[in-house]
Amino acid sequence: MAAAKKALQIRLPPLPSIKDVIRLYKLRALRELSQNFLMEPKLIDKIVKAAGHIENHVVCEVGPGPGGITRSIIHQGPKKVVLIEKDPRFIPTLELLADACKGRVDIDIITGDILKTDIAQFIPEDTKHEWTDSPPPINLIGNLPFSVSTILIVRWLEMISKREGPWSLGRARMTLTFQKEVAERMAAPIMDKQRCRLSVMCQNWCNVKYKFDIPGSAFVPKPEVDVGVVTLTPMKKPIINLPFKLVEKVIRQVFSMRQKYSIRGAQTLFPEEVREEMALRMYKIAEIDPITRPFQIANGEFGRLCEAYNEIIKMYPEFENYDNRAPKKKSDVEVEAKI
């Protein structure tokens, strides 16, 4: 079995090393695109391994840069690789890679911004299937700027929540890098002091796994922070099966005063004159103790809070569009900025 697997691995013809590529094409890292190149082959392979099935899968890599991770993906024998890179300076080196793989792996190179590109159009039709028990044979990998990874995640969660088929992309497993602290927060369970709204949001639609750290020293140039690798595998059924915007709003407001009793945040879902009464009612319907702190609430309990809120806004539709951004004190803003 191991031997058979090995035989499927794709050997690339001799190519210039990533160090040579960077030198050859004079690829000075651009700070505005948060370019930090991963130079350690063992760590690169570890990221690709964390992504799970690659062989015969479609793999979409976001921000391939000079192609270090791309080479490791290709070695695993994917069916097709879709590369989306914003910086056109990397295209010649990626084309070199695509030429070397001709006839063995189909590689599409797209010069563009992942946040403005509809990648669904590059995904083969046979991968776009309806929601079934087995995940679609497609994987998304990216060592991206952290801000882009976070926006991507939230977009993906919304896509997953809509469950409109055929749309395999919204079910793709994602393997992404984040600032270590943010990665830990995404996977933080109940009672973990790092738990925040991103933890509950991600864990509502996906199985979230913190895989491993990458020290800043593994990158060139070295970033100021260490990095964490996270995988998110969309679940067939979310914990809270309610519209995305409602779930996002309730979780955001309950966490809006992280250090206080959670009901204080929940009160901000309602207009001032009724907020204490309505929040109490919400907690009573949900059977949650109002003096729990947000990090002490389990995912399923957040589900009950969302359902209770949904019940209340059905009774009082005038609260549904209430602009619920809490008036913030400086200390709350500072805490939130760190999430």
Ligand SMILES: C[S@@+](CC[C@H](N)C(=O)[O-])C[C@H]1O[C@@H](n2cnc3c(N)ncnc32)[C@H](O)[C@@H]1O
């Ligand atoms: C941290 S570097 C990683 C490069 C390479 N994958 C590696 O691991 O060495 C991030 C890469 O993402 C690209 N990038 C940044 N923002 C992007 C965006 N919005 N869409 C697509 N690519 C982006 C950058 O140009 C850069 O190549």
